[in-house]
Amino acid sequence: MKKLLYILLFFIPVVGCTNLDSEMYDVINPTIFPKTEEDAEALVTAAAYAPFWSNYWSGIFTEGEGGIQIIGDMTTDLGDCNWDDAVWTGVLVPEFTPYTGGVTQFYGYVNSISKMTLTISRIEGVDMDPEKKARLIAELRCGRGWMAYLLYDWFGPVPVATLEQLENPLREEILPRPTKEWMVNYIETELKEAAKVLPPVYAANSGDYGRMHAGLAHTLLMKLYMHEGRWSDAVACGRELMKADYGYALQTNYEDIFTLENERNSEIIWACQEKRDICESMWLAHVLPSQYITKNENIQKWNGYRVPWAFYHTFEAQDKRLKVLVGEFTDAEGTVYNEANPGTGNEMTLGALPVKYGEDPNATGEGSEVDWVVYRYADVLLLMAEALVREGNAVTSEAAALFSDVRERAGLSRYAVGDFAGVQDFLDKILLERGHELWFEGCRRSDLIRHGKYVEKAKEKGSVTAADHFNIMPLPSSAITNGKGIVLQNPVY
Numbered sequence: 001m002k003k004l005l006y007i008l009l010f011f012i013p014v015v016g017c018t019n020l021d022s023e024m025y026d027v028i029n030p031t032i033f034p035k036t037e038e039d040a041e042a043l044v045t046a047a048a049y050a051p052f053w054s055n056y057w058s059g060i061f062t063e064g065e066g067g068i069q070i071i072g073d074m075t076t077d078l079g080d081c082n083w084d085d086a087v088w089t090g091v092l093v094p095e096f097t098p099y100t101g102g103v104t105q106f107y108g109y110v111n112s113i114s115k116m117t118l119t120i121s122r123i124e125g126v127d128m129d130p131e132k133k134a135r136l137i138a139e140l141r142c143g144r145g146w147m148a149y150l151l152y153d154w155f156g157p158v159p160v161a162t163l164e165q166l167e168n169p170l171r172e173e174i175l176p177r178p179t180k181e182w183m184v185n186y187i188e189t190e191l192k193e194a195a196k197v198l199p200p201v202y203a204a205n206s207g208d209y210g211r212m213h214a215g216l217a218h219t220l221l222m223k224l225y226m227h228e229g230r231w232s233d234a235v236a237c238g239r240e241l242m243k244a245d246y247g248y249a250l251q252t253n254y255e256d257i258f259t260l261e262n263e264r265n266s267e268i269i270w271a272c273q274e275k276r277d278i279c280e281s282m283w284l285a286h287v288l289p290s291q292y293i294t295k296n297e298n299i300q301k302w303n304g305y306r307v308p309w310a311f312y313h314t315f316e317a318q319d320k321r322l323k324v325l326v327g328e329f330t331d332a333e334g335t336v337y338n339e340a341n342p343g344t345g346n347e348m349t350l351g352a353l354p355v356k357y358g359e360d361p362n363a364t365g366e367g368s369e370v371d372w373v374v375y376r377y378a379d380v381l382l383l384m385a386e387a388l389v390r391e392g393n394a395v396t397s398e399a400a401a402l403f404s405d406v407r408e409r410a411g412l413s414r415y416a417v418g419d420f421a422g423v424q425d426f427l428d429k430i431l432l433e434r435g436h437e438l439w440f441e442g443c444r445r446s447d448l449i450r451h452g453k454y455v456e457k458a459k460e461k462g463s464v465t466a467a468d469h470f471n472i473m474p475l476p477s478s479a480i481t482n483g484k485g486i487v488l489q490n491p492v493y
Contacts, residue, residue, distance in 0.1 A: 062282075116140045138198050198216075204264035250405060260370045272372040291332075314435070
């Protein structure tokens with residue numbers, strides 16, 4: 001792109017996917033301002049929510065080939081795929097370059113931050129309920145901090161345009177990448193300010209369920225602090241999220257978290273709201289081989305995603321999470337598929353089937369109305385346990401208890417402080433536990449990086465170029481070319 005601050009000068013009506021019934025516009029016209037509360041809501045829904053969709057193949061959280069959770073996990077020891085699509089080149093066996101489209105594709109989401117900045121400016125002058133306006137602006141600030149965090153975790157600092165720069169879209173101005181300190185402060189400020197205004201959560205039966213809330217903002221802050229090694233700040237976020245105001249709790253059964261019947265359960269912090277013909281997830285279509293028996297025979301099955309056998313074998317045999325990480329199945333003719341008998345069509349060659357999500361009984365193809373989970377409480381509890389140990393450089397009873405709460409739900413024995421040989425043993429065990437609990441939820445890459453094992457796992461997958469610079473992704477070559485020496489590539493790439 002020649003100009004890093006391009007703004008499209010027209011409106012395009014599209015359909016929303018946060019279960020917020022309002023008209024949406026996916027671009028901001030700098031010559032037109034919203035006049036009513038409904039206009040403001042439409043713009044906010046488009047700017048603050050559309051980038052985070054899981055809408056078939058669109059949105060940063062799609063479970064398709066363009067989803068950051070999926071791509072991230074596929075670069076690690078817990079992900080593989082049967083397909084040879086170009087997007088997987090340099091991803092499944094990590095060999096990152098500025099031309100690796102599967103990892104560089106997310107850079108374009110930096111424009112969504114600009115869109116949110118413009119939207120804040122556009123709605124500030126709308127004559128509407130002040131509290132409602134404040135909440136909408138807080139949602140936009142939460143969205144800016146959220147997207148900035150995702151991109152920072154992936155690429156390192158990315159250019160963030162000011163309102164002044166955006167309001168003159170025809171001016172060519174190439175923005176340099178900010179410092180790490182500036183980027184972290186920007187993310188932290190946006191999320192903290194949003195959390196001051198937004199409600200703790202929205203009730204499952206609320207018409208506002210699916211909107212951003214303080215629980216989401218604090219979860220993102222916690223992840224930022226873990227990324228930066230600010231353990232005491234991460235602990236503070238964990239304690240905030242454990243307050244009764246939020247109402248978060250582990251579900252009794254792991255598999256119930258991801259079913260249509262149990263959507264909006266107390267473990268969910270934020271999920272993409274899926275709805276027929278508007279936004280639909282495609283998880284089972286991406287996973288299941290055609291021979292796998294489902295109650296709904298109309299579900300599409302593409303025989304794609306797998307959890308490698310090596311990772312599968314790290315689970316304890318009695319782990320209840322293996323109910324939805326399928327290591328063996330029988331087809332309608334009685335043929336058994338497993339590691340020893342993987343089938344002739346790569347049904348089980350690469351690994352186990354990460355079924356995880358329940359069926360949509362009314363699905364007629366690849367789409368499903370089962371909400372796509374982005375963040376949940378088990379993640380918070382495990383991060384809290386890790387942060388406590390890192391903060392004090394000692395295994396505490398509280399950390400062991402939080403760790404054990406997640407293990408116990410999986411049908412495994414609880415840990416006492418004496419069960420750990422020391423801090424490193426605790427950290428090694430919780431890293432493995434997070435992999436067992438959060439597979440294909442987009443945590444594994446950042447977890448491995450934080451524990452200093454991402455490059456090691458990349459080499460185990462067969463990478464010959466993996467080195468420490470792989471801990472952040474390369475910017476696309478186009479960004480560097482068009483940056484004319486102002487936008488600099490990450491080191492080594």
